[in-house]
Amino acid sequence: MTDTSTDRFDFALLQSSNERTERRNRRLLSWLLGLVLLAAASIVALVLYLQTFEREEAERQRVADGQWLERMVRFHLRRLEEDLLALAYHARERQTRQGSVTDLPAPDPLRGGTLYHQPDVLLQHGWVPWDSSAAPMAKALRADAALDPENAAALAVMQDTARGLRRPSYAGPLLDAQGQRTDRLWLSVPLFERGLFVGTYVASLSLDQALKAAVPAWFMQNHRLERVDDQVVWANDETPSPRPRDGSYYAQLELPGTQIALYVDALKTRTPWLPRLFFGVALLFLLGMLGAVLALWRDIVKRQRVERELQAQVALRQAMENAVTTGLRAWDMEGRLLYVNPSFCRLVGYSAQELVGRSAPLPYWPANQSDELELVHRELMAQGTEAQGVEVQFQHRNGYLIDVLVHEAPLRNAEGEALGWMSSVLDISERKRAERLAQQQQEQLESLGRLVVVGEVASTLAHELNQPLGALSGFANGLLNRLQGGRIGLDEMPPVVDRMAKLADKAGRIIQRVNAFARRREMTREPLELRSYLLRVLKPTQRERQVRWQWDLGRIEAWVDADPGLLEHAVRNVSSNAVEWAMRATQGSDRAPTVRVALVRSPQQQSVAEVGISVGDSGPGVSDAQREHIFSAFHSGKEGGMGMGLAICRSVIEAHHGRIEVGIDPVLGGACFILWLPLVAPVTT
Known part of the structure; x- marks a missing residue:
């Protein structure tokens, strides 16, 4: 592993400390610490306030829930009283019309409230005239009164209260035969006509079922209700408990004739999230302040180091710009020069004061190339240059022309916004x-x-x-x-x-x-189908020469892009040589001279698909020594030959991006020349 510490420039040689800046930073840090202490004191005060607020909020919510429960139960019981009063009017009307109480038919259904229609709330109910003790409901009242003296007293008070005060009255909860307290109540609704008492409509109801019907399920999920009657406590979950603790709401149902009340306890305390949210924000603020102070302190130390390094780098870069031989210039988005280095000034012969702030046309543009350079300048301002740059000519102040290579790169600020272009100008004269x-x-x-x-x-x-x-x-x-x-x-x-x-x-x-x-x-190329092309080109040669021709052109069309005239010259030259050598080898023998023409395909593993025109003969063939020079100019194996035919053929085939090979024909045993040409896509006619 190489040590790169020695590769970096030691900027400490160019740095200098600033004691005044450090003292200012320490004062700023002291103020920030004081601000953090003030914030901490505020947090402590907020915690104390939050505790008090939560207690008050819990008490307010408890009272609000209890008062809501009182109003809800009273509302349903008042609606039940109104329903029974409507039944009383209905029963009185039928009594007047029929004259009998025991034979009264069942009352007509009416649109009652929740307690009237809820099953198991009304246990029994009916009309009791003032002068009749034979009514069924009168017998039911006497039966409950006979169970316990306390029941009899409560029922008597209910009847007297209803008749005397002319308002509905309640009795209960009643005792059973064993003396145990039940949840049954009696409700008496009196009826008066012309100021005279004519009877009462009584109903026996279950208090627990009435509470379950009147109180919504969502309220029961979050609260626990305990019924209090005569110092006996009963819970809504049927689990006896001692006298409620402090913090329960005592809800009076205010039922005339009874002392029934409910204790309401919240099962799930509603957390006041808003104050806690404020507390959490304040706590995060304090932690953030502590982190900010630490980060600020580190940033101050780092900033001081970076400032010193930046000053050293600026000094170093200034020295580098003064020493570099490449011209540098900067443009804004409107095309005005913002900066030029000394090398650029020396290149064009103008000072920085003469160039900065100038826009097109610039003083170092040649007068006869002003329009052309104006177009180049607009393109550079629009899209910059590619990797190879742009070559233009500048004119020195002394009048001579300078060939330069210009590269443009975007000039951006720290946020990445484009401010202009930065150019490097290299003298390539x-x-x-x-x-x-x-x-x-x-x-x-x-x-x-x-x-x-x-x-x-x-x-x-x-x-x-x-x-x-x-x-x-x-x-x-x-x-x-x-x-x-x-x-x-x-x-x-x-x-x-x-x-x-x-x-x-x-x-x-x-x-x-x-x-x-x-x-x-330039060759005149066109798509050629080799099968038909070879038959047409070699037909005159086949007619003139008394040789036997063998054709193996295949059944698949092969298309090439070639100059018909030049390719014909090469094919005829090779075929003429084949005919001549075949005839020369068979002179004085019974064997007929033979020339074989075939189309061959290149192997599939080659990157470029090629087709070969193979021309073989029954002649003596080409020796290994001749193969090295057979395509050289002025080299001929025939007596009196000039040695230019095959050299020209090779030049023609190579001009078509092909190649020519020589070998032994596998069928005839003589020489075999193959002209390889690139395949092209078939042309549909």
């Missing part, structure tokens, strides 16, 4: 001069190369034009001899002349192709 010198030397080399090409062209023309011009000369001499001997008629002359014209046209095309190839003109 020497490099440009070296490139121009190299270009001149390259042009001289190309001139020498063209002289060599002229020799190749001359040799190629002699090689290619030998056959068509010889045939043309033979046809002309033969035609002239037959004309002089009178052995040809006018009707036989057009085919001969047409053949001569075709040979002349062929010679002209050869000259054009060789000339275009020598000048390296």
